[in-house]
Amino acid sequence: MDYRLTATLLDSLGIAMCVFDDQHRTVLWNQSFLRFFPEHDGHVHAGEPYADNLRRFYRQRLAPDDLRYLERHVADGIARHVQQTRPYVFQHRGRWLRVAASSMGDGHRVRIWLELAEANLRMPTQAPAPPPADRPAGDALQMLEHAGDGASVQSGDGRIVFASDHFLAMYGLPSKVAALGRSYAEVVRQHWASACAPDEYAARAEDIVAALHDSLNFAGVPFEVPLPGGRWVRVAMNRMADGQTCAFHTDISTDKRRQDELRALTDQLREESLHDALTGLQNRRGLHSIVQTLSGQPGPHALLYIDLDGFKAVNDAAGHGAGDQVLCQVAVLLRQSVRMADTLVRIGGDEFVVVLQACETQQAQAVGTKIVQAIHQQDFAAEGARFRVGASVGVRVFSSHSDSPDVVLHDADVACYRAKHNGRGRVEVFGAGG
Numbered sequence: 001m002d003y004r005l006t007a008t009l010l011d012s013l014g015i016a017m018c019v020f021d022d023q024h025r026t027v028l029w030n031q032s033f034l035r036f037f038p039e040h041d042g043h044v045h046a047g048e049p050y051a052d053n054l055r056r057f058y059r060q061r062l063a064p065d066d067l068r069y070l071e072r073h074v075a076d077g078i079a080r081h082v083q084q085t086r087p088y089v090f091q092h093r094g095r096w097l098r099v100a101a102s103s104m105g106d107g108h109r110v111r112i113w114l115e116l117a118e119a120n121l122r123m124p125t126q127a128p129a130p131p132p133a134d135r136p137a138g139d140a141l142q143m144l145e146h147a148g149d150g151a152s153v154q155s156g157d158g159r160i161v162f163a164s165d166h167f168l169a170m171y172g173l174p175s176k177v178a179a180l181g182r183s184y185a186e187v188v189r190q191h192w193a194s195a196c197a198p199d200e201y202a203a204r205a206e207d208i209v210a211a212l213h214d215s216l217n218f219a220g221v222p223f224e225v226p227l228p229g230g231r232w233v234r235v236a237m238n239r240m241a242d243g244q245t246c247a248f249h250t251d252i253s254t255d256k257r258r259q260d261e262l263r264a265l266t267d268q269l270r271e272e273s274l275h276d277a278l279t280g281l282q283n284r285r286g287l288h289s290i291v292q293t294l295s296g297q298p299g300p301h302a303l304l305y306i307d308l309d310g311f312k313a314v315n316d317a318a319g320h321g322a323g324d325q326v327l328c329q330v331a332v333l334l335r336q337s338v339r340m341a342d343t344l345v346r347i348g349g350d351e352f353v354v355v356l357q358a359c360e361t362q363q364a365q366a367v368g369t370k371i372v373q374a375i376h377q378q379d380f381a382a383e384g385a386r387f388r389v390g391a392s393v394g395v396r397v398f399s400s401h402s403d404s405p406d407v408v409l410h411d412a413d414v415a416c417y418r419a420k421h422n423g424r425g426r427v428e429v430f431g432a433g434g
Helices: 005-014 031-036 051-058 064-083 139-145 165-170 184-195 198-213 253-275 284-295 311-319 320-337 363-378 405-423
Strands: 016-020 024-031 088-092 095-103 109-117 151-153 160-163 223-227 231-239 243-253 300-307 342-350 350-357 380-382 385-387 390-398 425-430
Touching: 005 031, 016 031, 024 109, 031 342, 031 380, 051 151, 051 342, 064 198, 088 109, 088 363, 139 151, 151 165, 151 320, 165 243, 184 198, 184 300, 198 223, 231 253, 284 300, 284 342, 284 350, 284 390, 284 405, 311 320, 311 380, 311 385, 320 342, 320 350, 320 363, 320 380, 320 385, 350 363, 363 425, 405 425
Parallel strands: 390 425
Antiparallel strands: 016 024, 016 109, 088 095, 095 109, 151 160, 151 243, 223 231, 231 243, 300 350, 300 390, 342 350, 380 385
């Protein structure tokens, strides 16, 4: 599709346009886009990640104290970009803009921004007075009052002009009068202040700021707000033609608790799947990603393949229970022999791997020698008996994506086999001859 022609046509209508590829990278934009978002003029470029675009957008929107949450705002913005299915409205540099997005068949995603007409921007200077207590509200307000969710109506300047009883109960307000004339952000902050829960507030501060300083400004996009006592509310605000906003507030505390429990269980299972149940070290499953990640960082790095010598005799003499105890003691020795930044892996049986970050060949050899000596000198106690084992180590140095993790591991295994073949209890470097 020729997006350049479309961009030019939309420019003639005063409509901004920006196109992104399936990796959220900028493809092209028109002049109206730069008019609505002048912070991008001279900076946006083809291939720029949408995240960088959003960082410029938020750096000039956020208060200095809120810049520490910049990356949270960026992440939320990307989520809106990906998930948006219907237009929403927000204000930027004095303009009210309606933004729509659509995914195209070629994998691109197009966003367009239309400035709202002046007739839709008139805002009342003050909140209208509530109806007298002895006079029923209009039909619309009656419907909101009896809606299953909490409901509120805000004037064009963001002040509450109606609040249902359910809304009052959600936010701990004693009466409708206590809500009228206040902004929604003020209601939430006051509710937290009256809860006297500073630790809980600190734990949720980022979520609160993200909701009240950013999500609140995008009418038509539901957002979630944490409340004291582990409660959560989902808020859906819709801007109406007269400039007012109607909001529905749904208690989603139970759903959030279930999500948190599921996430914690998923994280636990993922963590367990990457660790050896016996020694607590990482297992072979996670080794591939570790090597792949390091190979993209400044190096060189090194992988040590460690195979215990004489371990079979422990199992034969005292059983597998004794063997397991010895393996756990070997894991402790390995932890004591490497740096905190290095990674320890048990890949199966009596075979271990150490991944040394930012490590030259000579240094890797020295670490391998230290491990061999530590294991050789250790008197292992298991099942009331004492055992001695040894270790042979193969070293493979790597520094780029030219070799896959499987190749690096295979080469270190080959070097370890050569160490065993040449007499055991020694260190061999792959590619060093012999």
